[in-house]
Amino acid sequence: MKRFLYELSESWKIAVAQMRSNMTRSTLTALGVIIGIVAVTLMGTAIGGIQVGFDKSMAIFGDDVLYVGQWPWKNVDDWWNYRDRKKIKTEYADGLNRMIAMTPNSNLAIAIPTSSVYRSVKYMDSAVNNVLIRGTVSDYIITSTFDFKEGRFFNELESRGGANVCVIGYDVADALFPSASPIDKSVLINGQPFKVVGVISRQGSFLGLFSLDSIVVIPLPAFQKYFTAKSEAEILVKVKDKKKLADAKDELAGLMRHVRGLPPEKKDDFSINEQQALKSTLDPIKNSIAVAGLFITGLSLFVGAIGIMNITFVSVKERTKEIGTRKALGARRRTILLQFLIESTALCLLGGIIGLTFAFLMCFLIGVAFPSFPIHFSTELVLVSMLVSVLTGLISGFAPAWSASRLDPVTALRYE
Amino acid sequence: MMGARDSIRPVGPVVIDIENITKDYVMGEEIVHALRGVSLRIHRNEYIAIMGPSGSGKSTLMNMVGCLDTPTSGRYGFNGRNVAEMDDDELAAIRNREIGFVFQTFNLLPRANTLRNVELPLIYAGIDPETRQERATQTLIDVGLGDRLHHKPNELSGGQRQRVAIARALVNRPSIILADEPTGNLDSKTGEEIMSLFEDLYRRGNTIILVTHEADIARHARRTVRLRDGLIESDDLMTVPELESMALT
Numbered sequence: 016m017k018r019f020l021y022e023l024s025e026s027w028k029i030a031v032a033q034m035r036s037n038m039t040r041s042t043l044t045a046l047g048v049i050i051g052i053v054a055v056t057l058m059g060t061a062i063g064g065i066q067v068g069f070d071k072s073m074a075i076f077g078d079d080v081l082y083v084g085q086w087p088w089k090n091v092d093d094w095w096n097y098r099d100r101k102k103i104k105t106e107y108a109d110g111l112n113r114m115i116a117m118t119p120n121s122n123l124a125i126a127i128p129t130s131s132v133y134r135s136v137k138y139m140d141s142a143v144n145n146v147l148i149r150g151t152v153s154d155y156i157i158t159s160t161f162d163f164k165e166g167r168f169f170n171e172l173e174s175r176g177g178a179n180v181c182v183i184g185y186d187v188a189d190a191l192f193p194s195a196s197p198i199d200k201s202v203l204i205n206g207q208p209f210k211v212v213g214v215i216s217r218q219g220s221f222l223g224l225f226s227l228d229s230i231v232v233i234p235l236p237a238f239q240k241y242f243t244a245k246s247e248a249e250i251l252v253k254v255k256d257k258k259k260l261a262d263a264k265d266e267l268a269g270l271m272r273h274v275r276g277l278p279p280e281k282k283d284d285f286s287i288n289e290q291q292a293l294k295s296t297l298d299p300i301k302n303s304i305a306v307a308g309l310f311i312t313g314l315s316l317f318v319g320a321i322g323i324m325n326i327t328f329v330s331v332k333e334r335t336k337e338i339g340t341r342k343a344l345g346a347r348r349r350t351i352l353l354q355f356l357i358e359s360t361a362l363c364l365l366g367g368i369i370g371l372t373f374a375f376l377m378c379f380l381i382g383v384a385f386p387s388f389p390i391h392f393s394t395e396l397v398l399v400s401m402l403v404s405v406l407t408g409l410i411s412g413f414a415p416a417w418s419a420s421r422l423d424p425v426t427a428l429r430y431e
Numbered sequence: 432m433m434g435a436r437d438s439i440r441p442v443g444p445v446v447i448d449i450e451n452i453t454k455d456y457v458m459g460e461e462i463v464h465a466l467r468g469v470s471l472r473i474h475r476n477e478y479i480a481i482m483g484p485s486g487s488g489k490s491t492l493m494n495m496v497g498c499l500d501t502p503t504s505g506r507y508g509f510n511g512r513n514v515a516e517m518d519d520d521e522l523a524a525i526r527n528r529e530i531g532f533v534f535q536t537f538n539l540l541p542r543a544n545t546l547r548n549v550e551l552p553l554i555y556a557g558i559d560p561e562t563r564q565e566r567a568t569q570t571l572i573d574v575g576l577g578d579r580l581h582h583k584p585n586e587l588s589g590g591q592r593q594r595v596a597i598a599r600a601l602v603n604r605p606s607i608i609l610a611d612e613p614t615g616n617l618d619s620k621t622g623e624e625i626m627s628l629f630e631d632l633y634r635r636g637n638t639i640i641l642v643t644h645e646a647d648i649a650r651h652a653r654r655t656v657r658l659r660d661g662l663i664e665s666d667d668l669m670t671v672p673e674l675e676s677m678a679l680t
Contacts, residue, residue, distance in 0.1 A: 018557025025554050032542045340538040343499060344599070345527020345555040347520045424499045428534070 026354040030361040033330070041362060044326045048366025048407065049373065051316030052400055056374035058312040059396050062305045069301060072221045076290040079257035080158045081267055083107070083250040087286040089296045100284045101275070105130055105235060105248045108152075110274045111267075122263035123270075127155050127251040128235060132242050136183075136231055137203040138191040146187055147230045148204060150238020158251045164188070166198045166213030169234055173212075177236025181209040184230035185217040202231075207241050209233060260289065316403070319366065320411040327359045327415035338419055339427030352420035359412025360405055367404025371397060443475030445508075446606050446638055447496060452505030452515070453661075454491050465491040466502070467661035473607070473640065478633045480641040480649035483658035490611075492658060493642045497532060497609045498525045510606060527555050531600025533610035537592045539584040545571060545595050546580045552603045570598045574628060590621035597628060607638045614648055626651050 034041040082088075085100050105128035115123045129151040135144045153174035169180045181202065188197050188211075201208040209231075218227035254263035264287055271285050331338070338351055378392045454466040466488045473479060483489040494500040495507060498514055501522070507514040509525060517525065526532075531552075539548050549567040558566075571577060574594045584592055593613060600608050610629070614622030630651060633639050643649050653674075657664040669677075 017559070021554050021557060021560075025551075036542055336538065337540060340534070340540070341551070341555075342523065343497070343526055343532045343534075343538075344552045345523050345603075347523040347555075349520075350555065425494050428499070428538075 022350050022353060023357070026350075026357040027361070029354060030358040033358055034362065034365070040326065041365075044322050045362055045366035045369065047319030047322035048316070048363050048404065049319075049370040051312075051319035051407075052367050052370025052404060053374045053377070054312035054315045055309070055403065056371060056396060056400050057377060058308045059399070060374070060378055060392050062308060063393060063396065065301060065304065068219075069297070071219060073290055073294055075160055075218065075221070075227060076293065077158060077160055077253075078290050079254050079260070080289070081252045081254060081260075081264060082288040083252065083267070083271060084286055084288060085247065088288040088293045097286075103248045103250060103285060105150075105239075105250075107248075107271070107274050108250050111250065111252065111270055114270050114273065118266075122254055122256065122259050122266050124253040124255050125154055125157060127152060127158055127253075128248060129155065129251060130235065130238055130242075130246050130248045132246050134204055134242070136187055136191065138197075138200065141191050143187050143190045143229065145229065146184075146204075148238070148242065149230060149232050150235040150242070151232060152235055155232065155251070158253050161218055162216045164214040164216040165196060166211070168213055168232075174234045175236070177234050177240060179207065179209045179237055180212045180234065182213040182215060182232040183211055184215050184226075184228040186226055186228035187231060188214045189228075204231065204233070205241050209237075260291075264289070316407060320363075320407045323359050323363055323408065324411035324414060326362070327355055327412050328418075330358065331355060331415045331419040335422065335427050335430040338422050339424050339430065342422070342424035343428060348420040351422075352416045355416030355419050356409060356412045359416070360408030363404045363408030363411070364401070367401055367407075370404075371400055374400075443477070443638075445472055446475050446510060447471065447473040448506075448508035449495070450506040450508075452495060452502035452507060454488075454495065454500070455503045464661055466495070468505070469658075469661070469663055471656065471663065471666075473638065475606070475638055476633070476636050477654060478629075478639045478641075478652045479654040479656060480643060480652035481656050481658065482643060482646070482649050483664075484644060486660075487658040488661040489642060489644070489658050491661075493609065493611055493640075496607075496640060497530055498522045523555075527552055528603055529606045531597075531603065531605040531608040533593070533596050533600050533608065533613045535612035535615040537584070537589075537596045537616070539592060539595055539599075541584055544581045544583055545576060545587070548584070548595055549599045549602050552599060556603055567598070567602055570602045571595070573601070574598045588621075589617050590624055593617060593621075593625050594628065597625075597632075601632070601637075607640055608632065609640050609642070611642045612644070613641070614643075614645075622648070 076082075083103060085103055086097055091097060108126040108128035111123075111126035115121050115126065129149055131147055131149045133145050134148045135142050136146045136148075153169055153171045156168045164185065166182070168182055169178070172178075173180050181204070183191075183197060183202070191197065191202060192200065197211045197214055199210060199212075201210050203209075215228070215230070220226045220228075252263075252267055254260060256263075267287055268283060271287070272283065275284060277284065341351065375392060449469060449471040451468050451470050452466055453464065453468055456463045456465055469488070469492060471492075481489055481492060491500070495502055498509070498517075499522075501507075501517070502515055505515065509529060514522070514525065540551070543551075546564065546567050549571055550563045553563040553566060568577075568580060571580060574597055576591060576594050576598065579587060579591060579595075584595070587595065597608075597613075600610075608629075613629070614625055617625060626648065629639055629641070639652070641649065641652050649655050653669045654667065655669075656666045
């Protein structure tokens with residue numbers, strides 16, 4: 016054991032001396048690994064970022080809320096079967112809530128009607144286009160995950176009375192009121208004035224596709240008064256216990272059939288959606304991005320590994336006589352194998368550390384330049400890339416080191 | 432004037448006992464019989480020169496004696512152990528502990544200083560760093576290089592390099608010192624210095640095997656074995672007048 020440690024430290028000293036004396040060669044060879052590690056690390060960071068962003072986006076839907084709508088949240092091959100379904104109406108929420116109240120031990124807590132359109136929002140000379148205008152009731156706040164930057168949500172009185180009040184998203188507030196507080200100011204939607212009572216704090220975007228902050232929430236009666244009442248509705252139903260989501264879903268399906276007056280032989284003509292369903296649709300996409308990305312960047316690391324292997328072969332060839340001398344002095348096969356493995360590993364580790372430093376700096380710069388881009392540089396990633404460097408060194412160094420360890424001492428000593 | 436040490440017949444225990452060994456090489460289509468049945472017995476504290484023209488099997492015999500290679504047939508006893516049947520790692524251990532090599536081209540590690548070069552066999556023997564340094568330093572002092580411990584080989588003269596190599600060969604206190612043309616890359620004056628170092632080592636009780644084709648160098652040995660065509664042609668002990676003339680110089 017002790018002897019093994021001495022050999023190890025000896026090999027390490029030789030490796031460092033070797034790298035020093037062949038500075039240019041070592042640097043160029045390590046460059047392959049540096050590029051490989053930078054690529055893999057950045058890709059890992061990006062994938063981690065996508066993962067974090069994805070989870071964040073998903074969290075907005077809440078894992079204890081069911082969404083009743085006309086369309087399911089997944090790709091369907093038979094879209095025509097869904098197209099002719101009866102529209103979902105906001106009134107269903109009242110019917111559902113009555114039934115929930117009457118059911119003992121119901122798994123459902125509350126049903127919230129929502130209805131949405133896209134409109135422009137104006138204040139003085141400024142305007143924001145394509146804002147999601149959502150009409151709902153005061154209890155909407157129960158199903159939501161957002162916080163308030165300032166102000167409050169509209170109360171039950173305002174909700175029932177259909178008062179001209181609104182809660183605006185971060186982007187809308189930012190665009191219309193860049194310097195002042197929007198609270199108690201009136202914005203114009205469809206030419207109608209709505210008094211701002213609250214501003215939702217920044218939510219970010221959904222998978223980076225569309226902003227969740229370009230929204231205005233108003234009381235449902237006001238929505239139906241000023242906008243088309245026929246616009247598509249969605250009922251949000253909060254469940255009591257998210258562990259019993261499946262039971263809750265079944266119960267909700269039963270209630271919806273009742274509300275719709277469906278006879279038993281007919282199939283459901285509505286869809287009950289949940290976060291999980293969306294996740295299972297998007298997960299494969301996310302995973303294939305991850306696999307493809309890592310594969311492509313892995314190729315660059317592979318090229319780096321070939322460089323290491325090549326240089327180790329050269330090193331073995333050049334030092335054939337030295338290997339012979341070492342064998343004559345009592346180096347065993349294992350010693351020689353270890354020596355060259357450590358050399359290739361040291362080179363890869365050096366490349367890995369430099370590459371990781373570069374990757375870290377680049378991540379930092381990207382983070383500064385594009386704050387919205389989800390960057391996720393974890394300790395785990397550092398450990399994994401170090402491990403990958405070491406493994407690359409061991410794997411690429413093995414063939415040359417093996418051939419060195421098998422050299423016949425007589426032939427090696429005679430080599431010029 | 433002639434003590435036990437200088438008696439012509441070797442009296443120490445047998446270190447090397449080679450019995451009828453042969454070595455065949457395959458060169459392309461042909462089989463080369465480099466050794467055709469060589470028997471040789473070397474005692475402790477002998478000073479022996481192995482001579483022969485190139486192609487005589489001299490190098491092959493040296494590789495066998497040095498445990499760098501194993502014979503095709505025959506028996507090779509080293510301190511009573513049969514080397515012919517050892518595997519690579521066992522041979523490495525024998526080379527490490529029992530044999531000190533001195534090469535014509537010195538074969539020092541170019542990037543390691545004198546001390547580290549001499550420490551190398553001790554590292555392979557698994558000796559701790561302090562003992563290693565102590566022993567390597569002492570051995571270097573013994574060969575007259577106490578003031579060159581931290582020099583790199585390229586900062587030393589040829590003679591000094593060969594002294595480093597000799598120190599490296601001695602440092603593990605081997606049973607034999609096997610020197611292959613040790614003066615081949617040195618001028619004659621430096622060569623003589625190295626030969627007197629060997630003489631000194633011999634007088635201190637070491638067993639020295641010299642492989643050379645130069646009669647001048649072989650003359651320093653007390654016994655000369657000549658090879659021709661893979662067989663021992665002659666095995667001569669130094670005569671008393673020769674010994675006496677040597678003692679005078």
